[in-house]
Amino acid sequence: MKAKIAPTTRPAPAPMLVPVGRIEVPPTVVAHRFHREALANAMLAATREEESDRVVGTENTKRPELYGWGQNVGRHVDNTGFMYLVPLSLEHSVLYALHKGDFAEQMLRVGEVVRLWDFAPHWTEDRAPVVSAFVGSFDEPCDEHALQLLAGAVAALARGDYFGAPRVASGMQILLDDECFATADFESAAVTLIADAKRQRRFVIPCAQCNRPAHVLDHHWPYEWSLNACRDHRGNSAPLTSGQLAATTERIAA
Ligand SMILES: [Zn+2]
Numbered sequence: 001m002k003a004k005i006a007p008t009t010r011p012a013p014a015p016m017l018v019p020v021g022r023i024e025v026p027p028t029v030v031a032h033r034f035h036r037e038a039l040a041n042a043m044l045a046a047t048r049e050e051e052s053d054r055v056v057g058t059e060n061t062k063r064p065e066l067y068g069w070g071q072n073v074g075r076h077v078d079n080t081g082f083m084y085l086v087p088l089s090l091e092h093s094v095l096y097a098l099h100k101g102d103f104a105e106q107m108l109r110v111g112e113v114v115r116l117w118d119f120a121p122h123w124t125e126d127r128a129p130v131v132s133a134f135v136g137s138f139d140e141p142c143d144e145h146a147l148q149l150l151a152g153a154v155a156a157l158a159r160g161d162y163f164g165a166p167r168v169a170s171g172m173q174i175l176l177d178d179e180c181f182a183t184a185d186f187e188s189a190a191v192t193l194i195a196d197a198k199r200q201r202r203f204v205i206p207c208a209q210c211n212r213p214a215h216v217l218d219h220h221w222p223y224e225w226s227l228n229a230c231r232d233h234r235g236n237s238a239p240l241t242s243g244q245l246a247a248t249t250e251r252i253a254a
Helices: 027-031 033-046 143-159 194-199 242-253
Strands: 017-022 065-069 082-089 093-099 102-108 112-117 122-126 130-138 179-183 190-193
Touching: 017 093, 017 102, 017 143, 027 033, 027 082, 027 143, 033 065, 033 082, 033 130, 082 143, 093 112, 102 112, 112 143, 130 143, 179 194, 190 194
Parallel strands: none
Antiparallel strands: 017 112, 065 130, 082 112, 082 130, 093 102, 093 122, 179 190
């Protein structure tokens, strides 16, 4: 008896990989602390053995985020929809997609916005880690909307804004000494500048061991506080070991 082979993918609803516009990326963008943070994450991702683990993950909030990848991401699918990316720093990168015999290849360039339908298997070839702004994912293409969001995000980075600038997903953020987790209601916490937390009269959540601002919260916060930790006391917690953290923090703050 012949086994039935169920189709594993659906037809692409639009071209799976296309350039959709350009955004000017001023040189100040790469000096932004959030860009440095994303680059540190991308460099760390590049050291991962598994090729599919080399992407700095996104939260897919439909708001601009920063992300990136270590070089040569293995072929994978994300199965979320249409996403947009605009590289902010790279050396030489090509993005490939292959779906039901349909092959697409896109040379990536700083400032060139690309739309990808991420149900299509895709992979990259890169000479160096890549940092990119990202927005997604959407059920339908929405090029104008995405371009507008990404242009605003790049402008915020170029101005050096802290608030309103895109950043890597929360699990990847590497807090610097002027940042903290602050809370107003002891139920939700957000990363912000210590000065801003004080201005807003929010409570700065302390390290469980030394009372300095925590750079990592207990996974069970707000119910548990015992694993709240500052940079020195966070030990080997994900995503960075303390040694990597010290090195990347210096790199970001430099
Ligand atoms: Zn501490």
